[in-house]
Every structure is written in C-alpha cells, then in structure tokens.
Amino acid sequence: MTQSVVVQVGQCGNQIGCCFWDLALREHAAVNQKGIYDEAISSFFRNVDTRVVGDGGSISKGKICSLKARAVLIDMEEGVVNEILQGPLRDVFDTKQLITDISGSGNNWAVGHKVFGSLYQDQILEKFRKSAEHCDCLQCFFIIHSMGGGTGSGLGTFLLKVLEDEFPEVYRFVTSIYPSGEDDVITSPYNSILAMKELNEHADCVLPIDNQSLFDIISKIDLMVNSGKLGTTVKPKSLVTSSSGALKKRHKKPFDAMNNIVANLLLNLTSSARFEGSLNMDLNEISMNLVPFPQLHYLVSSLTPLYTLTDVNIPPRRLDQMFSDAFSKDHQLLRADPKHSLYLACALMVRGNVQISDLRRNIERLKPSLQFVSWNQEGWKTSLCSVPPVGHSHSLLALANNTCVKPTFMELKERFMRLYKKKAHLHHYLQVEGMEESCFTEAVSSLSALIQEYDQLDATKNMPVQDLPRLSIAM
Amino acid sequence: MRMVSRLVRSLNRTEALVGVWRQGLAVLPRLVWNPWAQVILPPRPPKVLGLQVVFRGNTPSLWLSMSIVTVQLGQCGNQIGFEVFDALLSDSHSSQGLCSMRENEAYQASCKERFFSEEENGVPIARAVLVDMEPKVINQTLSKAAQSGQWKYGQHACFCQKQGSGNNWAYGYSVHGPRHEESIMNIIRKEVEKCDSFSGFFIIMSMAGGTGSGLGAFVTQNLEDQYSNSLKMNQIIWPYGTGEVIVQNYNSILTLSHLYRSSDALLLHENDAIHKICAKLMNIKQISFSDINQVLAHQLGSVFQPTYSAESSFHYRRNPLGIDRHVRPPLSGLPPLSKMSLNKDLHFNTSIANLVILRGKDVQSADVEGFKDPALYTSWLKPVNAFNVWKTQRAFSKYEKSAVLVSNSQFLVKPLDMIVGKAWNMFASKAYIHQYTKFGIEEEDFLDSFTSLEQVVASYCNL
Numbered sequence: 001m002t003q004s005v006v007v008q009v010g011q012c013g014n015q016i017g018c019c020f021w022d023l024a025l026r027e028h029a030a031v032n033q034k035g036i037y038d039e040a041i042s043s044f045f046r047n048v049d050t051r052v053v054g055d056g057g058s059i060s061k062g063k064i065c066s067l068k069a070r071a072v073l074i075d076m077e078e079g080v081v082n083e084i085l086q087g088p089l090r091d092v093f094d095t096k097q098l099i100t101d102i103s104g105s106g107n108n109w110a111v112g113h114k115v116f117g118s119l120y121q122d123q124i125l126e127k128f129r130k131s132a133e134h135c136d137c138l139q140c141f142f143i144i145h146s147m148g149g150g151t152g153s154g155l156g157t158f159l160l161k162v163l164e165d166e167f168p169e170v171y172r173f174v175t176s177i178y179p180s181g182e183d184d185v186i187t188s189p190y191n192s193i194l195a196m197k198e199l200n201e202h203a204d205c206v207l208p209i210d211n212q213s214l215f216d217i218i219s220k221i222d223l224m225v226n227s228g229k230l231g232t233t234v235k236p237k238s239l240v241t242s243s244s245g246a247l248k249k250r251h252k253k254p255f256d257a258m259n260n261i262v263a264n265l266l267l268n269l270t271s272s273a274r275f276e277g278s279l280n281m282d283l284n285e286i287s288m289n290l291v292p293f294p295q296l297h298y299l300v301s302s303l304t305p306l307y308t309l310t311d312v313n314i315p316p317r318r319l320d321q322m323f324s325d326a327f328s329k330d331h332q333l334l335r336a337d338p339k340h341s342l343y344l345a346c347a348l349m350v351r352g353n354v355q356i357s358d359l360r361r362n363i364e365r366l367k368p369s370l371q372f373v374s375w376n377q378e379g380w381k382t383s384l385c386s387v388p389p390v391g392h393s394h395s396l397l398a399l400a401n402n403t404c405v406k407p408t409f410m411e412l413k414e415r416f417m418r419l420y421k422k423k424a425h426l427h428h429y430l431q432v433e434g435m436e437e438s439c440f441t442e443a444v445s446s447l448s449a450l451i452q453e454y455d456q457l458d459a460t461k462n463m464p465v466q467d468l469p470r471l472s473i474a475m
Numbered sequence: 476m477r478m479v480s481r482l483v484r485s486l487n488r489t490e491a492l493v494g495v496w497r498q499g500l501a502v503l504p505r506l507v508w509n510p511w512a513q514v515i516l517p518p519r520p521p522k523v524l525g526l527q528v529v530f531r532g533n534t535p536s537l538w539l540s541m542s543i544v545t546v547q548l549g550q551c552g553n554q555i556g557f558e559v560f561d562a563l564l565s566d567s568h569s570s571q572g573l574c575s576m577r578e579n580e581a582y583q584a585s586c587k588e589r590f591f592s593e594e595e596n597g598v599p600i601a602r603a604v605l606v607d608m609e610p611k612v613i614n615q616t617l618s619k620a621a622q623s624g625q626w627k628y629g630q631h632a633c634f635c636q637k638q639g640s641g642n643n644w645a646y647g648y649s650v651h652g653p654r655h656e657e658s659i660m661n662i663i664r665k666e667v668e669k670c671d672s673f674s675g676f677f678i679i680m681s682m683a684g685g686t687g688s689g690l691g692a693f694v695t696q697n698l699e700d701q702y703s704n705s706l707k708m709n710q711i712i713w714p715y716g717t718g719e720v721i722v723q724n725y726n727s728i729l730t731l732s733h734l735y736r737s738s739d740a741l742l743l744h745e746n747d748a749i750h751k752i753c754a755k756l757m758n759i760k761q762i763s764f765s766d767i768n769q770v771l772a773h774q775l776g777s778v779f780q781p782t783y784s785a786e787s788s789f790h791y792r793r794n795p796l797g798i799d800r801h802v803r804p805p806l807s808g809l810p811p812l813s814k815m816s817l818n819k820d821l822h823f824n825t826s827i828a829n830l831v832i833l834r835g836k837d838v839q840s841a842d843v844e845g846f847k848d849p850a851l852y853t854s855w856l857k858p859v860n861a862f863n864v865w866k867t868q869r870a871f872s873k874y875e876k877s878a879v880l881v882s883n884s885q886f887l888v889k890p891l892d893m894i895v896g897k898a899w900n901m902f903a904s905k906a907y908i909h910q911y912t913k914f915g916i917e918e919e920d921f922l923d924s925f926t927s928l929e930q931v932v933a934s935y936c937n938l
Binding site for chain 1: 550554609610611612615637638639641642643685715716717718719720721722750753754759760761762763764765767895896897899900901903904905906907909910925926929930933
C-alpha cells in the first residue's frame with residue numbers, strides 16, 4: 001500500500017488541513033477497532049514511539065503507539081499554525097514539519113511565490129525529503145491552499161515546481177479554493193490567475209472548489225435540519241459538515257462547516273486506495289482515467305449524501321437518489337453546470353454497501369441526460385469500496401472532467417482584466433524582485449489557451465457521433 | 476435430449492447469451508445459468524501440442540492426471556481465481572450422484588492432482604501463483620481461502636508490490652513486467668516443479684485494468700518463451716460495455732493483440748453476459764461481483780473437472796480442453812458455394828470447433844446429433860473434425876445433469892468489433908495517449924494492435 005503526504009499552505013490550507021486530520025482520525029478510529037497499526041492507517045499516519053528521541057521512533061507494525069500525521073504545514077503567519085499546535089490535535093503533528101514566518105504575504109502572490117519561495121526553498125525541500133523518507137512507497141502529495149490570497153496562492157504554487165523536480169514520479173493533487181465573486185480580497189483575481197498558470201503547468205490534477213458552493217451546501221443542510229419538514233431527525237454525526245465526536249471542540253468558527261466538506265472530499269477520494277472493496281481504485285487511476293490531455297486536469301467534484309436520516313432501511317430508491325443527487329448542482333463543490341456542458345470523463349467512487357448492479361442500473365439511468373464527448377461515449381470509471389464513511393451506510397463521490405469549468409475560468413479572467421486594464425494595485429506586485437509585467441501577460445495567455453481548449457471541445461457538443469473509417473485489411 | 480437441442484438452437488443467436496438448462500435436485504427444473512464460454516483459437520500460427528502421457532496401470536487409483544498451474548493476475552484475476560478453486564474443491568467433495576464409488580474416487584483423485592497439491596496435514600494447496608501490484612486483494616484472497624478450512628494457497632506462492640498499475644497497460648507491461656520478471660517467473664517455476672506431470676498454464680486476468688491486462692500479457696509472453704511446449708490458456712474477462720475503466724478499450728486491444736502471439740487459447744467471459752445471467756436466470760436482486768465471480772467459477776469448474784475422453788472410456792482425459800489439433804483455413808481463399816445442410820434457412824454463427832461436455836444422469840443416451848449439422852461449421856471443415864463430446868456420469872456440484880458448450884465461432888466478432896471501434900475513435904482524438912507514451916508504448920504499438928485485431932475480425936467474418 002502506498003502513502004500520501006498532505007501539504008497545507010496558508011491560512012485556508014491549514015484550516016482545511018486541520019479539519020481533514022480530525023476527520024481522518026475519526027474515520028480510522030471507527031474502522032480500526034483493535035488499535036493495530038495497519039496499512040490503511042499508514043497511508044496518512046506514522047506510528048511513533050514518543051519515548052525515543054530523534055527520528056528512530058517509527059514503528060511499522062503492532063499496536064498503535066502515537067500517530068503522527070504525514071503532513072507539512074506551511075504558513076507565513078504564525079496565527080493559524082500556532083492555534084493548531086495549541087489545540088487538541090497538537091500531538092498529531094510533528095513539530096519538525098512546520099515552516100512559519102511572522103510577516104505574512106499581504107495577500108500578494110508575488111511575495112508568497114518569489115520572496116518566500118526563494119527564502120524558504122531549502123527548508124521546504126528538506127521537510128519534503130524527510131516526509132518522503134518516512135514513507136515506504138510514497139504515491140501522492142495532496143496540496144491544500146486557496147487561490148485568492150498570498151501565501152496559499154503564491155508559496156503554495158511555488159512548491160509545485162519543487163515537488164515536480166524533486167519527486168517527478170509522485171502525483172501532485174491540488175485542492176484549490178477559488179475566490180467567489182464577492183471576495184473581500186481585492187487583488188484575488190491577480191493572485192488566482194498567477195497561481196493558475198502554475199497549476200496548469202505543474203499539477204497532475206486540480207480539484208477546484210469555491211466558497212459560494214460550500215456556503216450554499218451549508219445553507220441547504222441547515223434548512224433541512226431545522227425545518228423538520230421530513231418529520232424525521234438527522235443523525236448528528238452524519239452531517240458532512242460536522243465534527244461532532246471529533247477531538248475539536250465545537251467552536252462554531254465561520255469556516256468550520258465549510259472546511260469539513262472539503263475534508264470529507266479528500267477522505268472519500270482516498271478511501272478506495274486505503275480500504276478494501278470489490279473494485280478498487282488507486283490514486284494513480286484517478287489521473288489515468290480522468291485526464292485525457294495533460295492540460296485538462298481540472299475535476300469538478302460532488303459529494304452525496306450530505307446527511308443521513310435516522311431511518312435505517314435504505315430501499316433502492318433512496319440509493320438511486322444518491323446517484324441523482326451527485327449530478328445535481330446542489331451537491332457540487334464548484335458552481336458549474338455539468339449537465340449542460342460536455343463530459344470528457346466521469347468517475348463514481350462509491351463507499352459502503354452498494355453493489356455492482358446498483359452502480360450499473362444508475363449509470364444506465366443517468367447516462368441519457370448527460371452529454372459525453374464523441375470519443376468517450378461510455379467514459380465511466382467506477383470504484384466500490386466496502387467501508388462506508390462515518391455516520392453513513394453508503395456515499396458517493398463523483399469527479400467529472402467537464403467543460404463546465406470554463407465559465408468559472410472565464411469569470412476569473414474577466415475580473416482580472418477589469419483590474420489589470422486600470423493597472424490597479426499592480427505596483428505592489430511589480431516592486432517585488434523578479435516580478436515583471438510579462439508574468440501577468442504570460443499567466444493570462446496560459447489561461448486563455450486553456451479556455452480555448454475547452455471551447456474547442458464544446459464546439460463538438462451536439463454533433464452526431466460518427467464512427468470513423470477503420471483500417472481495412474487485405475486478406 | 477431437449478437440453479442438447481436447445482444448445483444447438485442457441486448457436487443461432489447473435490448475442491453472446493445462451494441458456495443452458497440445468498436440472499437441480501429440486502422437483503421443478505430450475506434455470507441456473509449460462510455456461511457459455513468462447514474460445515478464440517488464434518488463426519495463426521497454428522500449434523500442434525503433443526502432450527505425452529505415461530499410463531501407469533489401469534486401476535483408477537493409479538490414474539495420472541496432468542496438472543495445471545493457475546496464474547492469477549490483478550484484482551479481477553485473484554478474486555476469480557479464489558472462486559474457481561473453491562468451486563473445484565467443493566464439487567470434488569460433493570455427492571457422487573449416480574456414479575459408482577470407484578468412479579467417484581477416481582474423479583476426486585484426478586481433480587485433486589490437476590489443481591491441488593497435498594500438504595502434510597492433509598489440507599490441499601492450490602496449484603496457483605498470485606500476482607498483484609498492490610497488496611489489498613491478495614491479502615483478502617489468502618485469508619478467504621484459509622478461512623474456508625478446506626483448502627489454501629501456498630505460503631510462498633504470492634508476488635506483491637506496494638503500488639498498483641493505475642489502470643495503465645503500459646505501466647503493467649513495460650514497467651512492472653521487466654522489473655519483476657525474474658521474481659515472478661521463479662515463483663511460477665517452483666510451482667511447475669511441484670507437478671509430477673505438468674500439462675500447462677491457466678492464466679486468469681481482466682482486459683480492462685493495468686496489472687491483469689499489461690502484466691498478464693507480459694507474463695504470458697514469458698511463459699511462451701520458457702515453456703513453449705506447454706499449454707497456455709488465458710481466461711479473459713471482457714469488461715462491461717458501459718465502462719468500468721475509461722481507458723478499458725485501449726487496454727483491451729493492447730492485451731488481445733499481444734496475447735494472440737503468445738497464448739494458445741483465449742477463453743472469454745463478458746461481464747455483461749454474466750450479469751444478465753445473474754439478473755434474469757438467477758433472479759438475484761442486488762448483484763455483487765461475488766455473485767458474478769461465482770457464476771463464472773461454476774462455468775469453469777464444469778469445463779475443467781475430469782471427464783472421460785471419447786477414445787478410451789476408462790481413463791479420465793489428460794489435457795483439459797483437448798486442444799490437440801490445429802486448424803488452418805484452406806489456402807484457396809474463397810470457400811465453396813454449396814452447403815449441404817438440412818437447415819438452410821437458419822443463420823448460424825459459423826464455428827470452427829465445438830466441444831460439448833455432459834455430466835450426470837443420462838449422459839450416455841444424450842443425443843448430440845444436432846451439433847453435427849454441417850450448417851454450423853465453416854465450409855472447409857467437416858463436423859467430424861470440428862465437434863467433440865465428452866461425458867461423465869459423475870454429476871457436477873449439485874446438478875443432476877448439466878451440459879457445457881465451449882465454442883470457437885463467430886460469436887466473438889460483434890463484441891470484438893465494438894471494442895476495436897471504440898478504441899479507434901478514442902485513438903483518433905489522441906485522448907489518453909500521453910499516459911501510455913510516458914511508459915514506452917508508442918502510437919505505432921497501438922497501430923500494430925489495431926491491425927492485428929482487424930485481421931482477427933476479418934478472419935472470423937470470412938468463415
């Protein structure tokens with residue numbers, strides 16, 4: 001089995017990361033009743049004997065002594081990381097795997113990327129090498145960051161190049177929080193576009209998520225829970241936003257619930273690699289199946305269910321409802337309309353007591369309403385993992401490579417152009433050593449090229465699928 | 476016998492779904508499942524397999540059976556392999572039905588020798604090598620076998636790595652293959668050496684993934700190089716049409732074209748067909764892969780368990796599928812125009828070879844004349860050369876009587892054509908090709924595969 005390392009960068013990245021580790025511990029505690037350090041846990045955690053000083057403490061088998069997250073925490077401000085280290089998760093993190101500074105990046109991509117990048121390059125490399133050494137077989141780096149700020153956006157994308165050079169065979173999966181329209185950081189379009197260029201070139205797979213979608217999901221859940229319309233109560237642990245029963249106290253911080261959704265996404269993404277099932281799906285299969293061309297690696301995700309009712313019996317119709325929900329806009333983590341755009345590929349990762357016939361029945365049912373690109377008419381990748389997430393009997397994560405990400409990118413580009421035309425705030429960037437206007441123009445053209453690729457694919461929508469003439473063989 | 480005539484009519488259908496009736500011990504005849512298997516014998520080059528067998532006496536207890544070593548590759552191969560061994564052993568332990576005790580003992584001994592080796596404490600060990608590039612499935616398979624208490628896998632019969640092939644044929648074939656060639660072939664050799672008289676390999680794999688397909692093709696090639704005189708039969712799982720893996724069509728054409736050069740026989744089972752059996756004939760509501768694999772295992776079991784050969788009715792036959800003749804189309808090209816047959820109006824999928832295996836009650840009186848109709852066969856073959864029937868009175872598993880048809884015919888043309896077509900469409904857009912070229916499979920390799928498979932389709936269409 002392979003291991004993955006989570007790299008959390010910036011305030012957003014670290015807060016999400018914290019929720020992720022919380023939930024990961026909860027999940028493994030529920031599955032692993034005997035407290036034995038097994039391969040599933042080892043994918044994200046090290047087992048350490050804390051009495052041993054230095055690095056010799058790793059234990060590979062036997063009872064769990066003390067779990068340490070395979071994580072690297074990076075932030076150019078101390079606030080968030082310090083809070084994590086003083087909170088209930090402090091023992092989970094290895095204090096040697098942190099990089100912090102005090103001044104912060106001032107919401108400036110250039111500061112994060114150029115200034116802190118060069119300043120901390122060696123340290124960053126050293127921390128990564130250390131994490132890799134602790135792994136038997138490192139398969140993937142999960143980078144969590146936001147696009148709109150300075151550290152997550154700038155330094156977060158700087159890391160990608162470092163990882164690509166140092167560990168070319170290890171996958172780089174990036175979870176990026178895109179700024180919504182009403183973002184309070186004025187320069188977020190600049191930061192995002194500059195970061196996008198790096199994502200285009202150095203990431204294997206990107207899961208774009210926007211805050212507005214997360215917020216909508218929470219509103220929907222609150223509505224369902226509070227309205228009592230259905231007459232049944234919701235299982236508290238089952239809320240995709242909840243952290244009840246976990247180590248963290250219920251702070252009711254503003255982004256807590258939203259971060260939990262993203263944390264659930266990451267857990268479900270890796271579930272089939274960690275746990276057994278009748279049709280496994282490893283992380284390298286995600287990239288293999290969902291990325292038909294290297295540049296088109298942006299995947300729209302949707303998670304169901306968002307909560308479970310206490311009604312224990314799950315008749316097939318409810319199971320089918322789960323599949324329908326995955327394709328509805330309400331459950332998506334990015335505001336987009338995949339049903340009216342073109343699918344290049346789609347993956348369904350199912351957890352829990354769901355069998356192949358349920359999967360096939362639903363694919364047959366949903367297929368007619370979805371448009372797939374001509375060369376991939378049956379482009380489904382499926383996986384069945386036997387272990388359900390905590391609080392649910394089954395769940396579904398749908399990942400779609402769909403041209404519906406184009407409007408998000410186009411909107412981002414528009415917001416960028418509005419600022420750039422007026423040269424607003426540009427001096428903050430240009431005064432950083434290494435930044436020139438060409439950085440901006442290159443970033444925009446990189447994005448434009450990407451948008452054009454999606455355009456070309458969209459143009460093939462609604463065209464009749466023609467079978468191409470085959471090779472003719474002389475007998 | 477009604478059963479057999481239905482089998483004959485079934486050749487008429489153009490889909491790969493045929494009903495074969497099994498009568499269980501229950502009063503009402505119960506439709507169970509379809510043991511329709513297709514064998515593609517490669518049209519070129521033809522092989523003559525001379526399997527020399529030494530007879531050691533006539534008494535049943537000393538009858539020799541030639542052993543088969545099974546190689547299970549990838550998640551699919553390992554999950555199915557477990558079910559196959561389980562089915563074989565539980566059949567061997569099931570009641571003897573109408574045959575004599577002596578016959579039953581000979582049957583059991585033959586089955587055991589063929590598929591299992593004996594351990595000191597009496598628990599049979601499957602003659603199998605388990606290969607996978609990541610550990611989860613093998614661990615599960617080993618523990619399920621051990622849990623049964625009836626049989627187990629050998630302690631050192633596994634080869635496992637930490638990271639899977641990522642559904643990438645190129646990774647399975649070009650990276651994992653060469654890297655682990657020596658270790659895997661060593662384990663296989665040890666297993667072969669354990670056999671007193673070794674007959675050949677049974678390789679179980681899927682076409683859609685990365686390990687079963689890519690590494691499977693590589694291993695089969697190696698087996699051809701190192702054991703060219705032994706039979707190599709590949710059990711291939713044809714994936715669901717609506718997709719399990721997005722690049723399954725690429726992986727499939729690469730697998731098939733490579734296996735054509737090194738395998739002696741490709742036994743195909745389509746997931747869609749078995750799924751239909753589970754749904755329509757067995758009425759299973761929520762079909763799991765376990766159900767599908769068990770149906771498959773039953774089919775294979777009823778093909779591979781011992782039978783009497785037609786020539787000498789006292790000994791259980793030695794080689795599992797009797798592939799001891801080669802078939803070659805006439806050099807003249809066009810077949811003769813007239814066909815003498817009683818059923819001119821029916822369009823059959825033309826066959827090169829058909830094998831019917833009957834087990835249980837009334838096998839001696841079964842009427843298999845329908846299979847000798849020349850209309851079933853290509854014009855350049857006489858039915859007597861293309862049709863074979865094996866019988867044994869010993870019933871299979873819990874079925875009072877059963878019949879299996881193994882056929883090499885045009886049945887495969889439609890599914891193969893579909894897969895080649897879809898792969899071709901995808902290839903034209905160059906989608907996913909970068910994932911393969913990254914590991915050394917270039918566009919020319921794809922074109923070679925396409926060419927080779929178009930030839931197969933054309934050959935079968937011309938029958």
